[in-house]
Amino acid sequence: MIRLLAGLLAVxxxxxxxxxxxxxxxxxxxxxxxxxxxxxxxxxLKCQNQSIKDSNVFLAADLRREIRRLIAEGKTDxxxxxxxxxxxxxxxxxRPRASGKTLxxxxxxxxxxxxxxxxxxxxxxxxxxxxxxDETDTQGAAH
Amino acid sequence: xxxxxxxxxxxxxxxxxxxxxLKKGDPRALPSPFIGKPAPTFELPTxxxxxxxxxxxxxxxxxxxxxxxxxxxxxxxxxxxFLLKLAADKTVPIYGINWRDTRPEALRWIEELGDPxxxxxxxxxxxxxxxxxxxxxxxTFLVGPDGVVLHKHLGPLDPRAWEEDFVPRITAAGGNL
Numbered sequence: 001m002i003r004l005l006a007g008l009l010a011v012x013x014x015x016x017x018x019x020x021x022x023x024x025x026x027x028x029x030x031x032x033x034x035x036x037x038x039x040x041x042x043x044x045l046k047c048q049n050q051s052i053k054d055s056n057v058f059l060a061a062d063l064r065r066e067i068r069r070l071i072a073e074g075k076t077d078x079x080x081x082x083x084x085x086x087x088x089x090x091x092x093x094x095r096p097r098a099s100g101k102t103l104x105x106x107x108x109x110x111x112x113x114x115x116x117x118x119x120x121x122x123x124x125x126x127x128x129x130x131x132x133x134d135e136t137d138t139q140g141a142a143h
Numbered sequence: 144x145x146x147x148x149x150x151x152x153x154x155x156x157x158x159x160x161x162x163x164x165l166k167k168g169d170p171r172a173l174p175s176p177f178i179g180k181p182a183p184t185f186e187l188p189t190x191x192x193x194x195x196x197x198x199x200x201x202x203x204x205x206x207x208x209x210x211x212x213x214x215x216x217x218x219x220x221x222x223x224x225f226l227l228k229l230a231a232d233k234t235v236p237i238y239g240i241n242w243r244d245t246r247p248e249a250l251r252w253i254e255e256l257g258d259p260x261x262x263x264x265x266x267x268x269x270x271x272x273x274x275x276x277x278x279x280x281x282x283t284f285l286v287g288p289d290g291v292v293l294h295k296h297l298g299p300l301d302p303r304a305w306e307e308d309f310v311p312r313i314t315a316a317g318g319n320l
Contacts, residue, residue: 045173045278045279046278046279048171058243058269059269059278059279062243062268062269062270062272062273063273066270066273085176086176087176087183087273087274087275087276088173088176088276088278089173089174089175089176089276091173
C-alpha cells in the first residue's frame with residue numbers, strides 16, 4: 001500500500017516536469033523565447049482551461065506547429081496573434097487585446113475596485129456618525 | 144425603503160447575468176468569427192482520389208454545407224444517418240473535410256456507413272481545419288452562394304438544429320430545400 005502511494009506520488013511529482021511540447025527548439029534562443037511566450041498565452045480550444053503549451057491534445061500540437069511555422073517565416077507576434085484571432089476569435093487569447101469588444105473585460109476590474117472602495121467609504125463614514133455608547137455595548141455582550 | 148433599493152438592484156442584475164448564463168447552453172461552444180464573413184479558401188485532395196482536388200471553387204454559386212468529420216469522432220457517427228438522409232433528399236450539397244484522419248480508415252468508414260458527400264477533402268495534417276477555426280469534430284458550416292459563412296453548427300447535426308438554424312437561412316439565401 002505504501003509502495004503504491006509512493007509510486008503514485010512519484011508519478012504526480014515527475015509527470016509535471018515532463019514537457020508536453022516535444023518539438024525541436026529553435027536554434028535562435030530569442031525565437032524560442034518568443035515561441036514559448038506565445039504558446040503559453042494561447043488557449044487550447046478543445047481543453048479550455050489549458051494553454052496550448054500545457055495541453056497534449058492534437059489540436060494544441062497543431063496550433064504549436066502553426067505558430068512555430070509562422071515564427072520561422074518571420075512573422076511578428078502581432079501578426080501571429082491576428083492569425084489566431086481571425087480563426088478562433090478573441091477567446092483564444094488568455095490576454096485579450098484591448099479593443100471595443102473586449103473593453104468591458106479590461107475596465108471591469110477597475111470599476112469593481114472603485115465600487116468596493118466607495119462602499120467601504122460609505123460604511124466607515126456612516127459608522128463614524130454613530131454615537132459611542134459603551135453601556136449598550138456591554139449590555140449587548142451580556143445577553 | 145431607499146436603503147434596500149441599491150442592494151435589490153445589484154441582486155436583480157446578478158440574477159439577470161445568471162439567467163443569461165444558464166440560457167446560453169453549452170458554455171464550451173464558441174461563436175465562430177467567420178459568421179457573415181467569407182469562408183476561408185481551401186483546396187484539398189479528395190478522399191476518394193488524391194489526384195483530384197476539392198475546394199472553394201466547388202462551393203461557389205450555391206448554398207452548400209461543409210461538414211468536418213473524422214473516424215475517431217463519436218459525434219460524427221451519431222450524425223451520419225442524418226447526413227445520409229439530407230443527401231438522399233437532394234437538397235443542399237454536402238462537402239466533407241476529413242480532418243486529422245487516415246485515408247484507409249476514412250475510406251472504410253465511407254464504405255461501411257455510406258457516403259453523403261459530393262466529395263470529401265482529405266486534411267490529414269489539420270491545416271485546413273485550423274484555417275476554418277475548427278476545434279472539435281463534428282462541425283458543420285453553412286456557406287452561401289457568395290462564399291459567405293451563414294452559420295456554424297457545433298456537434299452532431301440533428302433534425303431540430305436543421306429545422307431551427309439551417310432551414311430558415313438556406314431559404315433566405317435562395318438555396319433549394
